[in-house]
Amino acid sequence: SLQPDFATTSWELLRTAIGHIHRANASGLSYEELYRNAYTLVQHKKGALLYDGVAACVASQLRFVAEQIVGGDGTQRGTSVGGPSEKGTGGDSGRRFPMLHALRTEFERHCTSQQMIRDILMYMDKHYVTDANLLPVWELGLSLWLKHVLSHPSIGGPFSSQLLDALSADRAGELVDRSLVRASTAMLTALAAVEPSAYEEFFERSYLSLSHEVFRAESEALLSQCSAGDYLQRVDGRLQDEVQRTVQCLDRCTEAKVVAVVQEEFLTRHCQTIARWPNSGLVWMVMNGRHDDVARMFRLFEDVPGGHELMQTLLRENLVKQGKAVVAGDGTAVAASAGGVGTAAETLARSATFVTSLLELRASHMKLVREALGGNEHFSRAFTSGLEEVVNGSTKSPEYMSLFIDERLRRGLRNASEEEVEAALEGVIFLFRLLHEKDVFERYYKIHLAKRLLHNRSVSDDAEKSMVARLKTECGYQFTSKLEGMFRDMTVSESVNADFKEARGKGAVDLSVTMLTTGCWPTPVPPNHVLPADLQAVADDFTAFYLKRYSGRRVTFHAGLGFADVRFSVGGRRYDLIVTTYQMLLLLCFASSDEPQAVADLAKRTGIALPDLCRSATALTRSTMKQPAVLLRSGTSKGKAVEETDQLSVNTKFKSKVYRVKISSGGAGGGSATKEAPSEVAKTREKVVEDRKYQIEAAIVRVMKSRQRLAQSELVALVIRLLSSRFTPDPLLVKERIESLIEREYLEKDGSVYSYLA
Structure with a gap:
């Protein structure tokens, strides 16, 4: 049976024990006895007496602690308020920040005491506290610490000020005991169990406000001292320092907020200035190969509102500017690189420069995306959009692309590996994909392809077919149906010519005919040429042979697209002249007479249009360092070109070191000139x-x-x-x-x- 005063006796025993615990003199206590007494009180409905008594004891002790901290007399149970010197870890932090040191010491003691008291009163926590909906013993201790110590008028303010001072000193590079700062913020974090706003109220709000002020002043100072690259490097260093400081000293919830402050003050407020900085901004970095700086800007601007969009805009504008410089090239350097040979060579050089420069521009920006922009798809699309604007900003783009392909497929890919051929074609296809006027490209491509096929100048049939297949993939069957028809005609022509030669046998004139399906080939309406009798006879034989095999068709000869070998005897020597069909018809007019003949009369005899005849004759009258002209011109015209009023005669003093002499086409009659006249x-x-x-x-x-x-x-x-x-x-x-x-x-x-x- 229990004594009538058992409650008073038991509580007095527990109160005395709690006092010993607060004075750090608990080594002689019997925890089993203390637990049993607390258990008995709760079992006999004395839980309120026990809970209120413990709260009063703890509150009394914390009021005493607060007075000691405020007094700062250095007699707190043998421990100086300033604390001993911590060598190597900010040794004078205790003297510089006495409030932090004192609170850390007392809070650690308070937590130790509360843990011991909680263990003694575990049964009360489990039953009475739960049933009465009260704070458990541990949370009660935190609540009382907040009320009587931290909220003391002479403690809370100085604590917050010294904590901010310590962090400011650490931010300035001074040696500060970070464990002291961490203990202070950890105390506030622990108090969040009873007061969620304690950490923010006593520290975080003021710390973020101070950070705004400090970073704003620092950013303004850096802007006046640094280049854009150095500024970003300093900001990156500041950001890393702040993250490290937050991880080591503050609660994890503060990290994102501090990073946001750094970004706002250093980057968001000045992003336009940084990116557009004269002689060091984003465009300057790209133009000078500073990919590390570009990568740093990309990373730092990632969380800046509109940061990446600003970079995309500037880089796209720069790409368009570079591309327009390529498009608007004055052609002087291009002509010089072509050797000043003439308009055809200049046009070829222009097309090569145009396409190659755009592909190099694309390659450099794709390299930038890979190395500095993290392969970001938005930047890739922005660069593609910029190139699209450049490509479609010139009416010459379709022609230049076709000329570039023509040059590569005629001789530019000779002896190239399959991989090199694929890479060259893929680059042009990328630009073609951006082109809006694909129908204009198709027209030029058909003209150039026809010349390559008719004159047997393709470096590779596989490369030709690969290019057509790529165009088909991009634009569909309808786009390439006529191109594929041209290849079919070449295949059929080989078969028909072989059968014709076998059926006819060897004759005085060896005729080879290419069958061109009307509608597939970009050929004009054939004029009514006048062929010599022996040639006309062979042509009639071929027509009869062809119509016998393919009945219901119509055959029309187009002499303006062919070539011929003409035996030329002069001065006791024989030469084989490789000429166009037009030039052959012109030379055959002098087969029976060396007398001068008027150009107008020659046009009537051959049936060749006067402009075409003049261009063909001009090539025959042109002399070079290697060989003289085949025909001589006489008349009143002063230019180099043959005119209607001129007369032509055979050059009887013609000499050449070679037996087979190739005559320039003059851009007519099957020629391969790449320069279109304004009328064309x-x-x-x-x-x-x-x-x-x-x-x-x-x-x-x-x-x-x-x-x-x-x-x-x-x-x-x-x-x-x-x-x-x-x-x-x-x-x-x-x-x-x-x-x-x-x-x-x-x-x-x-x-x-x-x-x-x-």
Whole structure:
């Protein structure tokens, strides 16, 4: 049985024990006895007496501790408020920040005491505290510490100030005991169990505000002293220091907030200045190969609002500027690199410079993406968009791309490996993919391909077919159907020529004919050439042979696209002249007479158009250092070109060191000149515009046939989308073709809605 005063006796025993624990004199206590007494009190409904008594004892002790800390008399149970010197870890931190040191010491003692008291009162925590919905003993101790110590008017303010001073000193590079700072912030973090805002109220809010001020002043100072690269390097170092300091000294929740302050003050407020910094900004870094600085800016700007977008804008603008400089090249250096040979060589050099420079520009920026921009897809798309603007900013782009391919497939890829061929073609295909006027490219490509095939100048049939296959992949079968038809014609021509020679046998004239299907080849309407009798006889034999095999077809000879070998005897020597068919017809006019003949008369005898005849004759009258001219010109014209009023005669003093002499084509009659005359450029454009009208009308009919009724805006948008793989039509031209179809009763208009008429 229990004594009537058992509660008072038991509590007095526990109170005395708690006092010994607070005085760090608990070695003689019997924890089993103390636990049993606490257990008995709770079992006999004295839990309130026990809980209130413990709270009063702890509160009394903490009020005493607060007075000691405020008094700072250095007699706190043998421990100086300043604390001993910690050598090597900020040894004078205790003297510089006495409040931090004192609170750390007392909080550690308080926590030790509370752990011991909690162990004694474990049964009370488990039953009475839970049932009464009170704070457990450990949380009670934290709450009382916050109330009586940290919230003391003479402790909380100095504590916060000294904690900020310690961090400021550490930030300034002074030697500070970081464990002291960490203990202080850990105390605040522990108090969050009873007061979630304690850490923010006593420290974090003020620390972030101070950081804003410090970083703002530091950033302004750096801006006036450093270049953009040095500034970013200093910011990167500052960011790393702050992260390290936060990890070692502060709560983990503060790291992201401090990083945000650094980014705001150093980067967000000055991102425009940094990126556009004259002679050291982003563009300067790229142009001077400072990829490390670009990578640092990319990394630091990642969390800056609009940072990466700003970089994309500047880099794209720079790419477009460089690309436009390539497009707007004055051609002087290009002509010099071509040796000043003439307009054809200059055009070839221009096309090579144009395409090569754009591919190099692309390669350098893709390297930048890989090495400095982390392979970021947004930057890749921005660069591609910039190149697209450059490529479509010049009306010469389709022609230059086709000329570049023509040069590579004629001789530029000779002796190249398969990998090198694939790389060269893939680069051009990338630029072609960006091109809007693909139909213009197609027209030039057909012209150049026809010359390569007819004159047997392709370096590789496999490379030719690989290029056509790539174009087919990009634009579909319709885009390459005529190109593939040209290859089929070459294959058929070989078979037909072999069979014809076998059937005819060997004759005085050896004729080889290439069969060109009308519509596949970019050839003009053949003129009515006048062939010599022996040539006409062979041509008639071939026509009869061909029509016997392919009945129902029509054969027309186009002498302006061929070549011939002509036996030329002069001065007792014989030469074989390799000439165009036009030049052959011209030379045969002198086979029976060496007398001068008027150019106008020669045009009538041969049936060759006067401009073509003059160009062909000019090549025959041109002398070089290696050989004299085949024909001599006489007349009143002063230029180098043969004119209608001139007369031509055979050069009887012709001499050459070689037996087979190749004569320049002069850009006519099967020649390979790459320079289009202004009139030819205009005709090409006119033909493209005319073809576009038919394609637009076909697209309109196709769309309306499937939809039946459409509003004007929707119809125009669908037509533009349908034709975008070949060219981007002008909306006004689309509307014009719609009106034309309405006039021809393919469509009818009801307000702003069109209907298809079957």
